Amino acid sequence: MGQVQFPLSRATVVVPSWRWGRGVGAALVSAAIVGVPTDVIDTDWFTRMTPVRWWEYPALVLTAGLTGLWFAIAVRGSADDRGRTRVLGSSLLSALAVGCPICNKIVIGLLGVSGALGLWAPIQPALAVLSLAVLVVAVVLQWRNRTCATDTCAVESAAE
Template sequence: MNGPRYRALTAVAVSGGAFALLGIVTGLLPNSLYVRMVPRTGLDYLFLALTAAFLGAYTYQRTPSQGNDDKTATAGAVLGFLAFGCPTCNAILLALFSSSALMTYLDPIRPLLGAVSVVLFAGLLYVRSGRACTTCAGDQSVDG
C-alpha cells in the first residue's frame, strides 16, 4: 500500500491541500471568510506555491526511518507561512506584538523569511535524497 504510486498521490494531495488551505487562511486565494489587510504580492504567491510544493515533496520522501527531520520541515513550513501570511492578520502575532511593530519589523523581512524557508526545505530534501540513494545502493548490493 506504500508503493510509489500511493506515495505520489499522497504527495500531490498534500501539496494541493496545503496550497488551498494556506491560500484561504492567508487571503491569497480570495474568499468570503477572510479579508487580507496587506496587499498581495508576487512573492507571496511564489512562497505559497513553494511551501506547498516542498510539503508535498517532503511527504513523498518521508519514510518511518527518516522521521527525525520533522522539526526542520516544521520550521520551514512556519517560516514559509510567515513569509506569505498577512502580518497584521495573524492573531498570535498580534497578541504578542502591536500591528505597528509587525508592519515596521516583520513586513520588511518577509522575503528573507521566505528565502530561509526555501533553503531549509531544499537542504532537507537534498540531504534526504542523498540518504535515500545511499540506502538504495546498499539494498541493491545485497540483492545483486
C-alpha cells in the same frame, strides 16, 4: 511504477506511483494550510487587511511543491521525525512569511500596527527565503535517505 530522469544524475530512478499521489496530496494540503488562512488563496473564510505582495504567490507554490516532493520520496526504515519536523516547521515559517503583517495577532500584540508594517513586513521576504532553504535541505536529506531496494525502486546506469 514511473521512471524519472533527474537532470544532474545519469541514473533513472523508478519510484512507486503511489508515492507520487502521496506527494501531490501533501502539496495540495500544504497549499491549503498555508494559503487559505493567510488569504493568499482568496476565500470567504478569511479577510486580508493588506494586499497580497507579488512574491507571496511563488513562495506559496514553492512551499507546496517542496513539501509534496519531500512526501513523495520513499525512505528507508521508519519515518524520519527530524525531517518531518523540518518540513512542518518551515511550512509554519512560510505561513508567517506570506501572512498579512497586520492580521497576525501576536505581531500586533508585540509590535503594534506601525511596528507590524514598519518592522515585521520588511523581514517577511527573508522569512520566506529561510523557509524555502530549510525545505530544500529537508528534501535533499530525504533524497539521500531514499529507499532503493529491488522491490521499490531500481537505478539503471545511463552511462552504458
